[in-house]
């Protein structure tokens with residue numbers, strides 16, 4: 001099969017074909033799952049010389065181990081509830097959301113649960129399930145990790161590593177779930193509608209700061225509850241960030257403004273633009289979709305600064321870094337540094353966020 005990068009397509013053709021290919025992939029996945037379910041039921045892998053469907057999938061179908069595991073898990077759920085195949089084919093459920101739902105699906109509730117999960121992301125389904133099937137709070141736990149010589153970047157000093165587990169309510173729970181000895185990925189998972197388990201690895205330095213904060217807060221939080229201490233710390237951090245980024249203050253002064261012709265955006269303009277755009281990227285696509293990103297937000301001149309655009313509330317909007325660069329390219333053409341039109345440093349594509 002000869003597949004090339006489709007340089008020749010127009011933008012519209014490229015987007016249309018991309019959508020059609022994604023639909024095709026969803027249908028193909030649903031078909032693969034349906035065949036895998038029947039293959040599993042007939043246990044044909046045994047006759048083919050494999051002791052398990054998993055090994056067969058890896059060695060004969062060339063699926064990666066996680067891909068094989070996910071597909072087999074879903075195929076076994078589908079054997080009990082074949083309705084799921086249609087939803088997988090339409091793309092209203094994904095392998096990930098089916099796997100989350102599977103342990104909770106019963107003859108009585110499956111229609112309702114599947115309908116409620118349709119079209120939702122993995123994170124949204126996780127949140128929905130936590131609301132419907134709340135789990136007990138995890139106990140607050142700080143544990144010293146054993147030496148971690150093989151942890152790659154960033155290096156964690158072996159004698160200093162600690163896991164901090166925080167539940168948002170200080171409630172004793174029957175038995176703590178076993179923590180992995182080493183974890184390089186943080187955990188943030190919903191336990192119930194409004195409670196989360198948060199777990200991460202911290203340095204000895206961070207642990208010391210936590211202890212100090214607990215001690216200094218004894219008057220307000222006598223039991224030193226970590227969830228409350230962290231909440232106060234984050235509140236203070238957000239207030240500080242708001243002050244630095246948007247000039248938010250409890251006592252706004254009349255602005256001295258900025259020098260005529262300056263690229264700087266005055267603090268009162270920042271505050272008003274921030275509040276008008278709700279602290280989110282205000283870019284709206286041709287089809288009317290607003291971006292709404294909250295990360296890498298920048299103040300942008302609607303009429304570019306380079307052609308005399310002023311730093312007024314009407315001419316200042318919030319854009320995420322990617323859309324700021326996109327608008328700048330649209331105006332100036334590619335190759336021109338996007339900072340030509342913004343009050344910030346150079347452009348670098350924002351990192352792809354890690355899945356939770």
Ligand SMILES: [Zn+2]
Pocket residue numbers: 281282283291292293319320321322323
């Ligand atoms: Zn954006």
